[in-house]
Amino acid sequence: MIAIQENLIHPKSIGPALAPTSPWRSGRWVFGAVWLFFMVYPAIGIVTSDGAIVEKVFGMAMISAFAVIYLLLCVYSMFVGEAEEKLSPATRTAAVAILVALMVASMPLLKTSAFAMAPFVMAAIAFAAPWKGRYALIGIVTIIAAAVAVPEFFGWELDSGFLIVMIIVGITMLFSRVMRDAQRDRETVVERQRALNAQLAVVAERERVARDVHDILGHSLTVITVKSELAGRLVDLDPGRAKTEIDEVTALAREALAEVRSTVGNLRTPDLTNTIAATESALAAADITADLPHVDGYASTIYEGPHATLFAWVLREATTNVVRHSGATRCEVTISTDAITISDDGRGSPVLTYGNGLRGLAERVEAEGGRLTVSSDATGTTVAARFDDR
Structure with missing residues (x-):
């Protein structure tokens, strides 16, 4: 585990965003x-x-x-x-x-x-x-x-010796300038690529949601349309069967509505298993090596436990920060029944800037009786939510 100083975040003590060092x-x-x-x-x-x-x-x-x-x-x-x-x-x-x-x-x-x-x-x-x-x-x-x-x-x-020193200093300065400019150019290219990968990940997620909505509503609405037309033709010819068709249309409409509500609810309240899968996709799109837990390696109670939804929120917010801001090449996620930890090897800082994301996350964790800790230095950043006395 990365050796870093741990800073306990309490929502009530989090003030305005901290300025850079x-x-x-x-x-x-x-x-x-x-x-x-x-x-x-x-x-x-x-x-x-x-x-x-x-x-x-x-x-x-x-x-x-x-x-x-x-x-x-x-x-x-x-x-x-x-x-x-x-x-x-x-x-x-x-x-x-x-x-x-x-x-x-x-x-x-x-x-x-x-x-x-x-x-x-x-x-x-x-x-x-x-x-x-x-x-x-x-x-x-x-x-x-x-x-x-x-x-x-x-x-x-x-003094000719002083002139030689000036020439050496000048050459050294020019070489250092060239190296610095080249490094900044490389960093710019990497940041642009990361931004593009993040956008692609968002597009992919939107396409997935669109597919889910299409799959949920497409079939149901098609059947509802067919049955409604059939019921309309049977009203005078066979009122009994028309009533049956209308009842089935009503049942289908209610079922489709329930499925839509479920889909929207999943978007608003993340499922831990699905969030892990989405995290893997987002990290891969950003060229970050991911070390994530899998269902086969963890007890099902972790994914269905009392803190599963909260852990999903923590994982979603931490992963967003890793992709957007860290410049990391590796991200490790560990989950137990009472704790989740997300660590990366990116650009950390002893003085963190707490935005609305971390502040809101700290409030969520505290509301459920846990604590959120964020620790960071030049070797990386770790975000953890715990519900024990460790």
Whole structure:
């Protein structure tokens, strides 16, 4: 079983939908921000320069502004997913432009030491700028070319070792950008396929319902039509037989009505056995390997027990979440007389967003004296309903 932290859901304690994890709390931004340590070199260059106090203060202010803007890009755009980005494309473009401007503005005071900011600018171009890959390539190549041309033009000395480091950093950033874009493209294709599979599953279910309704009503209505026409012809010729035919039509109509009500009731109140079959179909359509219980392997009392209908509701809602949101490749369902557990290996989260589905499900479970638990982390999610003291 997946080792995950379990969160007990009580309907009364479930508030508004929880927001995604704060980018400050995620820790991913540290990967980019840790490199700000190297900003100490231009800072030392300013302190040890021959400039006036005012120039040094202005230079330190520019370096501080550079570090703050870079850090904000790390937190809100550079090292988060597309769904978590807080900055608009125009804002990200403006932030990158400001970084470039601050680097250029510091050159009169720092000279070649100003290019110590170049790796940060290249990282911002590669990961935060909303441009396509080829524009990121142009931006990084331009910075590297400037690191060669500007010192040559002004007669400054540029450490060849530092230039090599810039080239290596630029190549690494470009390669990482290409890999990230390729990964996002693959994820987009997978998500579109999952959405298509989910739609196909819905269409298949609708077709099944249509077939059931047709099979139920088609025969009955055909017989009713034939008998009604026959009774109409026999009213004057053989009233006794006409009455018999009318009685049979009435019986058939009542039987058809009962069958329709039963069908509609099954749609509203799911049957556990049928829900398991529908779950298998939905997971297969979404290319998710399913490990489901089968009637042959379980006691019939599980499927006909006091919690069977509720377990069907739990299974239906959990499966819907797995197909739509998890990105899982495997889903396991276990059922006993007093518990049902649905586990997947998809994209979990320590902080779950509880929508109307889970909230309503928790209310159903509590109303019958049970408890619903949802536990999730990066290795997957588990939804369980229990009616014991475990």
